[in-house]
Ligand SMILES: Cc1cc2nc3c(=O)[nH]c(=O)nc-3n(C[C@H](O)[C@H](O)[C@H](O)COP(=O)(O)O)c2cc1C
Ligand code: SF4
């Protein structure tokens with residue numbers, strides 16, 4: 397709920413002019429109030445109000461803008477995006493709880509369709525080792541059904557040395573599973589998290605194989621709370637790495653049509 401402090405509201409109308417759903421109504425005394433029937437709690441009026449009159453008291457306090465804390469050099473940002481890599485060699489040392497909190501914060505900041513904010517993060521950490529065989533078995537069932545012989549070989553290698561780093565998790569032992577009402581919302585959160593992991597010097601790898609394995613097994617779907625209304629968006633392996641990339645990896649040119 398947006399609350400507007402009448403003693404601070406100057407009636408400038410900036411909040412109302414920007415509100416996507418016209419939820420801010422001008423009162424007779426020239427101040428504004430929020431019609432909560434329309435408001436979808438995007439928080440933009442709070443972020444915009446020049447006097448701090450608008451607030452959402454049931455949520456966290458906003459952080460005031462300071463250029464030196466908030467502005468990014470676009471060239472550096474682009475380089476960070478170019479230099480981010482999928483990591484397939486993990487040391488086995490865990491990402492700390494503090495680091496995980498920071499990664500999840502990056503995910504929480506991502507935009508969501510109609511501000512639904514339905515993204516759910518499951519950090520498979522304590523129960524990772526207990527679940528790893530189940531994920532592998534479901535992966536193997538799926539590969540057999542699809543007759544994916546090369547992928548089945550990965551499973552056989554895992555079975556031959558289950559205590560060694562495998563070709564699903566590459567020695568990592570933390571997996572972030574993201575679900576959401578709308579898949580794109582979870583994907584956007586994952587993209588933020590992967591880039592943040594890179595900025596923090598951590599290793600990350602999207603694991604489509606784990607997603608297939610989880611989707612294919614009713615017990616795993618239940619474990620991660622996947623339903624028709626809470627879809628699996630992706631799995632991101634997290635861990636520490638000693639891999640040192642020295643340059644960017646070549647990419648195809650962008651496939652763009654200018655019309
Ligand atoms: C949705 C998605 C699923 C992926 N699944 C896997 C996977 O299961 N195993 C793997 O080794 N890499 C996986 N990758 C990593 C891609 O192979 C990788 O992004 C691509 O080769 C480009 O390399 P880069 O990320 O270093 O730029 C996945 C990437 C995406 C975006
Ligand atoms: S932007 Fe702030 S000060 Fe201006 S009308 Fe809205 S609540 Fe009042």
Ligand code: SF4
Pocket residue numbers: 398411414415416417418419420430434435436437438439440441442
């Ligand atoms: S929170 Fe968003 S939708 Fe609600 S009144 Fe403010 S700007 Fe409008």
